[in-house]
Amino acid sequence: MGNTAPNLTRRALLAALGAHGLILGPGVITGGSRVLAAANPILKRPIPTSGQRIPVIGMGSWITFNVGDDVSLRDQRVKVLQAFFDRGGGLIDSSPMYGSSEEVIGYCLKRITNKNALFSATKVWTLSRWMGVRQMNDSFKLWGVNQFDLMQIHNLLDWETHLETLKEWRAQGRVRYIGITTSHGSRHEELARIMASEPIDFVQFTYNVLDREAERRLLPLAAERGLAVIVNRPFRRGALFGRFEGHPLPAWAGEFDCANWAQFFLKFIVSHPAVTCAIPATSRVDHMQENMGAAYGPLPDAHMRKRMIQYVDSL
Amino acid sequence: MLPFTPEVFFSLFAQYNATIWPMQIVAYVLGLLAVFLTLRPRRDAGRLIAAILSGFWLWIGIVYHIMFFATINFAAPVFGVVFIVQGLLLAWTGVMKGQLEFRFRGDLSGWIGLGFAVFAMAAYPLLGLFAGHVWPRAPIFGVAPCPTTIFTLGLLLLSARRVPLSLLAIPVLWSLVGGSASWLLGVPEDIALPVAGIAGLGMAIWKNRRMPRAEAG
Numbered sequence: 001m002g003n004t005a006p007n008l009t010r011r012a013l014l015a016a017l018g019a020h021g022l023i024l025g026p027g028v029i030t031g032g033s034r035v036l037a038a039a040n041p042i043l044k045r046p047i048p049t050s051g052q053r054i055p056v057i058g059m060g061s062w063i064t065f066n067v068g069d070d071v072s073l074r075d076q077r078v079k080v081l082q083a084f085f086d087r088g089g090g091l092i093d094s095s096p097m098y099g100s101s102e103e104v105i106g107y108c109l110k111r112i113t114n115k116n117a118l119f120s121a122t123k124v125w126t127l128s129r130w131m132g133v134r135q136m137n138d139s140f141k142l143w144g145v146n147q148f149d150l151m152q153i154h155n156l157l158d159w160e161t162h163l164e165t166l167k168e169w170r171a172q173g174r175v176r177y178i179g180i181t182t183s184h185g186s187r188h189e190e191l192a193r194i195m196a197s198e199p200i201d202f203v204q205f206t207y208n209v210l211d212r213e214a215e216r217r218l219l220p221l222a223a224e225r226g227l228a229v230i231v232n233r234p235f236r237r238g239a240l241f242g243r244f245e246g247h248p249l250p251a252w253a254g255e256f257d258c259a260n261w262a263q264f265f266l267k268f269i270v271s272h273p274a275v276t277c278a279i280p281a282t283s284r285v286d287h288m289q290e291n292m293g294a295a296y297g298p299l300p301d302a303h304m305r306k307r308m309i310q311y312v313d314s315l
Numbered sequence: 316m317l318p319f320t321p322e323v324f325f326s327l328f329a330q331y332n333a334t335i336w337p338m339q340i341v342a343y344v345l346g347l348l349a350v351f352l353t354l355r356p357r358r359d360a361g362r363l364i365a366a367i368l369s370g371f372w373l374w375i376g377i378v379y380h381i382m383f384f385a386t387i388n389f390a391a392p393v394f395g396v397v398f399i400v401q402g403l404l405l406a407w408t409g410v411m412k413g414q415l416e417f418r419f420r421g422d423l424s425g426w427i428g429l430g431f432a433v434f435a436m437a438a439y440p441l442l443g444l445f446a447g448h449v450w451p452r453a454p455i456f457g458v459a460p461c462p463t464t465i466f467t468l469g470l471l472l473l474s475a476r477r478v479p480l481s482l483l484a485i486p487v488l489w490s491l492v493g494g495s496a497s498w499l500l501g502v503p504e505d506i507a508l509p510v511a512g513i514a515g516l517g518m519a520i521w522k523n524r525r526m527p528r529a530e531a532g
Binding site: 062063066067068069070073096097098099100237283 | 316317318319320322323326327330386387388389
């Protein structure tokens with residue numbers, strides 16, 4: 001487990017934030033300030049390969065949207081997704097591995113009106129080109145979309161094969177961006193090799209206030225290579241709440257508009273200059289409201305991020 | 316970590332039970348017939364009991380695992396294939412080759428085998444009731460994997476010959492897989508599953524060692 005990035009100096013942070021378009025004008029960061037003020041109503045970061053800006057908080061769907069055919073549970077998820085879009089959300093991430101999640105997302109999208117900001121992201125998770133093509137074609141039907149914004153190779157499974165397909169599909173416009181994912185800190189070496197050598201747009205891996213291994217290599221490499229970063233398991237699958245919820249939020253969390261632990265964890269992640277978007281998952285509207293709150297207001301600066309780490313380490 | 320919540324798991328059972336009704340009644344009638352035939356053996360009873368067990372495993376593999384459970388669990392098709400293999404093994408060994416014979420004897424393995432069968436059909440649903448798993452949001456004997464596995468372990472212990480370990484392997488394996496999932500899902504009635512698997516395997520080995528080769532068939 002790493003500490004804060006050793007090279008993340010204030011100057012580097014300023015440069016990176018400027019490169020990522022988070023700083024919109026002079027005076028946003030002041031010398032004595034502990035926070036970075038954001039000018040936009042919702043914080044967005046650009047996808048480096050295109051410049052398209054997406055909200056810093058997205059939505060994951062592992063477990064939470066895998067509700068099968070139960071209509072009452074599906075309708076409840078419609079409300080969750082509605083709250084996501086109402087609060088300015090955009091990126092929804094799923095996978096064929098997540099049971100019925102893709103189908104349920106498609107069900108929800110048909111029942112939601114204000115989904116113009118949708119940034120559809122799913123994955124291919126199988127062996128062989130034939131199976132991959134078939135699985136991705138199924139995903140189009142399940143989501144009810146004609147084009148995916150992002151198609152990722154799940155957990156590097158048969159990635160050489162699928163990457164060739166995805167390059168073709170990106171050229172044809174069937175998908176707009178392509179990426180590769182891993183989780184729980186596994187296979188970082190292989191992921192780094194792909195990031196360094198392949199023409200991908202996105203990379204997805206685990207990063208949170210306790211699991212900071214990505215700060216050592218993956219996050220700097222993504223910034224260097226101009227790759228958008230999606231962060232999964234921002235709450236360590238909910239374990240962070242179990243560990244810290246009994247403790248009070250520090251008073252200084254209010255300096256960056258942090259009202260609850262969810263926002264504390266999320267703002268820590270998206271304040272890293274190399275992160276494009278974090279994807280917390282929830283099945284509750286009130287939790288969605290809390291999560292989306294992290295996409296507004298100022299973010300902690302490098303000094304404050306160190307303080308956040310010291311605080312959670314002290315508990 | 317499982318890819319679904321307990322709420323979704325029991326919702327799936329509600330849909331499954333509603334869809335296949337009244338197969339649950341058929342399963343109980345067949346289960347009672349199988350137990351009766353171990354107590355009052357008659358000609359070709361072994362083939363009939365093997366056919367009943369085979370039918371349970373094939374049904375659960377195809378209908379429960381592949382057609383229903385696979386909608387929420389990516390591992391379910393694999394489970395389905397494993398259950399189908401067990402169903403085919405039972406059909407080949409017991410029905411086609413007629414190598415299975417079941418008979419209750421008042422010895423330790425007999426009482427444990429009968430106890431497993433009665434537990435699967437009667438105590439299992441009662442424990443489920445106490446845990447709040449009421450119809451149709453409950454796993455039912457004969458059409459759901461866990462009680463059927465306990466029942467199968469029980470009948471195999473009632474084998475009149477040496478217990479064929481090749482037929483015990485998959486039920487024991489499932490008792491460990493299903494038992495660990497039950498812990499995560501909060502299904503207290505399934506805590507009996509790994510107990511039955513381990514105890515059944517131990518009892519089968521003990522019985523086979525004591526049984527003279529002449530009775531081994």
